[in-house]
Amino acid sequence: MDVFLKDFFPDVYQKESSVKASDDQYCKFDSQILTLFTSSLYLAALVSSIGASMATRKYGRRPTMMTSGLLFAAGAIVNGLAKNVVMLIVGRLFLGFGIGCANQSVPIYLSEVAPSKYRGALNMMFQLFITIGILIANSLNYAFARLIGGDMAWRLSLGGAIVPGLIILLGSCFLPDTPNSEIERGNYGRAKDLLLKLRDVDNVDEEFNDLVEASEKAKLVKHAWLNIFKRKYRPQLVFAVCIPMFQQLTGMNVIVFYAPVLFKTIGFGSNASLLSSLITGFVNMLATFASILTVDKLGRRKLFLMGGTQMLICQVVITIAIAMKFGEWEPRCDFLVPTLVP
Known part of the structure; x- marks a missing residue:
């Protein structure tokens, strides 16, 4: 939202307001502080996921889920009441810690409590509701910007995360831990x-x-982390590392988190850019529905190849569209040296 950028990232807002859609937009919105605000969540999630994995194993899945809900709520409060960029980043760190705890505990909990014949479906539902959550968040952002506006709009958008955080926290209080977790801690009865x-x-x-x-x-099993590097586990290790790594390197997270700024660079207005983010979230949700309905018929491998092909085609289309929009350009960021001509 413009009012949010004006309050916390005025340099980005000024650059955004001073350029025309027909101008070359490359690196116009380069801001290390804005990048830190966004990426701090991932850094916190990375660090906390390591600690959360040990806590999940030692103390159980339920306490880790409760911790994630508490961290989500704390991050939402700090962000909603933010007075400066430091508070924003601290709030994002809390949210990142919550993501690390949730990603470690929730999929394991679902797998361990589900009957074997429904295990795959329930784990896919986990991904489905992530996409639904993204869609709801984008819808609320757009609604707050259109109907409320001003400082209260972005405060409601960021502070509203307390609602799902409290649902996770309170809901976990009524859940039992898993039989697997109890057995690991010697509670057989x-x-x-x-x-x-x-x-x-x-x-x-x-x-x-x-x-x-x-x-x-x-x-x-001793030295489990070392065992996965043995020759017989190497194919699984390569897939486990390379598939998610290259999925992230497609830049999908950039599109999701920077969508409003990206759409503004090609001429969209402030509200229109939020609406475009909403459309992106809607398509994401529909694609997840489609994969759930077809995965058993087509198989994992075919669906994986289809998804990769679609991503490749879209990347090529986006590159051509940007090249046609802005023509020849040269990088203007200090950290890029070579001249690039699409």
Whole structure:
């Protein structure tokens, strides 16, 4: 929102207001502070995910989920009441810590409480509702900007994150921990009672014994982090690292988080750029629905290849569109040296 940029990133706002859509926009909005504001969330998530993985294993999935909700709420409060950029970044750090805790605990919790035949579907629902959450957030941003405006608009957008944060926090209070987690901590009686309740059957001995055996075998594994570098695990390791890494290197997160600024550079107004972000979130949600409906019919590999092809085509189209819009250009950022001509 313009009022947000004016308050916290006036240099970006001035550059945005002084250029025309027909001008070459390359590096017009380069701001290290704005970049720090955005990327601080990812840095915090990276750091906290390491600690959260150990906490999830030692203390259980439920306490880690509760912690994530508390951190989300704290970050929303700090951001909503922000008076300066430092408060904004601190709030983003809290949100990043919450993401790290949630990403470590929630998928594991879903996998461990779900019956085996519904496990894949429930984990895909996790991704689906992430895209729905993005869509709702973009919708609220647009609504607040159009209907309220002023400082209160961006404060509601940032502070509104307290609502889902409190839902996670309070909802986790009513959830039991998983049988797997109880077994890991030696609470076998509690684990069996939970399994009986979750499966709603009279006898769970077979599944319970499998869980105990798996836990005992896992405890015998030494130097687990070193083991994944062994030759026999190398293909899985390469896929586990390269697929998400190259997915991020496509720049999708830049499009999602900087969408309003990016759309403004090609001539969209302030509200129109927020609306474009809303459209991006809507398409993202629809694509997730489509993948859920077709993954079992087409298979993981075909869907993966189709998604990669679509991303490649879109990247080429975007490059051509920018080249046609702005023609020849030379980089104006100090950290880029060579002259590039599309």
